[in-house]
Amino acid sequence: MRTTLILLGTLLGFSACVSTFYYRPSASQPGQMDAVYTKGLPGLRSQQFGADLTAGLSARGEKDLELLIYLYNDGDSAYTFDPKEVKASGYDAFGQMKPLRVFGAEEYIRWKNTRDILIGSAIVIGAVVAIVAISEATDHKSHGSGGGNNAAARHSNYSTTLDWIDFSVNTSYLLAGALRPPTRAPEMPEDGLLREHTVYPGEAIQGVVKIRGSEPFLHRILVEVPVKGAYHKFVFENRTRVR
Numbered sequence: 001m002r003t004t005l006i007l008l009g010t011l012l013g014f015s016a017c018v019s020t021f022y023y024r025p026s027a028s029q030p031g032q033m034d035a036v037y038t039k040g041l042p043g044l045r046s047q048q049f050g051a052d053l054t055a056g057l058s059a060r061g062e063k064d065l066e067l068l069i070y071l072y073n074d075g076d077s078a079y080t081f082d083p084k085e086v087k088a089s090g091y092d093a094f095g096q097m098k099p100l101r102v103f104g105a106e107e108y109i110r111w112k113n114t115r116d117i118l119i120g121s122a123i124v125i126g127a128v129v130a131i132v133a134i135s136e137a138t139d140h141k142s143h144g145s146g147g148g149n150n151a152a153a154r155h156s157n158y159s160t161t162l163d164w165i166d167f168s169v170n171t172s173y174l175l176a177g178a179l180r181p182p183t184r185a186p187e188m189p190e191d192g193l194l195r196e197h198t199v200y201p202g203e204a205i206q207g208v209v210k211i212r213g214s215e216p217f218l219h220r221i222l223v224e225v226p227v228k229g230a231y232h233k234f235v236f237e238n239r240t241r242v243r
Contacts, residue, residue: 023057023221023236030222030233043068044234050075050201051227057236063213065100067223069194070186072204079228083194083209087224087231090217100221101212105193108210 025035025044034045036054043056052072059065067088071081088100103111186206189195194207211223218239224231 018061020242021059021062021239022242023059024238024240026220026235026237029235033234046232046234047074048232049228049230050077050079051230051232053225053227053232055223055225055232055234057221057223057234058242059213059239062215062218065211065213065221067209067211067225068207069209069225070204070206071199071227072186073199073201076201078198078200080196080198081194081205081227082196083207084196085226086209086211088211089222090214091220091222092216093219096217098214098217100214100217103210103212105189105191105195108193109191 022041024042025033029044031046031048036043036045041056041058043054045052045054047053050073052074054070056068057065058068065088067086069083073079084102084104086102088102090098090100092098186204187197188206192208194205194209197205199205213221220235220237223234223236225234226232
């Protein structure tokens with residue numbers, strides 16, 4: 001029984017052991033950008049057409065990318081930000097490009113729940129197979145007793161790195177060229193996932209847009225964030241392990 005528990009714990013440990021990465025801003029950008037840092041982690045800031053936008057790119061594992069966005073309306077009119085219109089392109093080491101999948105919030109929740117169920121089922125099946133193999137190999141004179149129920153854990157917070165990189169400190173009034181400070185703290189969804197949101201003058205929003213990476217097209221990432229019909233373009237590269 002002890003061997004079984006150790007093996008089961010190892011299986012669960014492997015499933016939970018996922019590295020976190022962040023991407024550094026590329027030295028070459030499509031437009032005028034300011035490099036900013038929060039808690040020592042890098043991001044890019046773009047200002048145009050009443051939108052003060054700061055973005056960073058991180059990853060939970062190699063393919064579960066997170067585009068972290070802080071958007072402040074420093075203009076005179078309201079506009080609606082729709083994260084489903086964000087575009088992402090991945091490049092390999094030879095410069096070949098592949099469009100990457102960008103999730104809407106509800107789409108990502110459905111996708112992740114399905115993936116968690118499949119992963120959980122695989123872990124349980126693997127554990128059962130291991131238990132059966134161990135049981136057959138043990139002395140038939142010993143009688144084992146009851147196993148336990150193991151369910152795949154589901155996370156209510158689908159943002160995995162929002163806790164370690166927070167762009168709200170980069171509000172415009174702390175940086176040069178600000179027209180006026182935000183009227184209140186940034187609006188941030190409970191689960192961290194950005195949804196369609198009308199941003200009024202003086203208001204800020206903050207959250208994550210999920211992107212699915214694809215090997216080997218993770219050498220360089222171009223993200224395009226639409227605000228008021230114009231795209232803010234950011235390029236990230238040099239993926240670095242955090243932990």
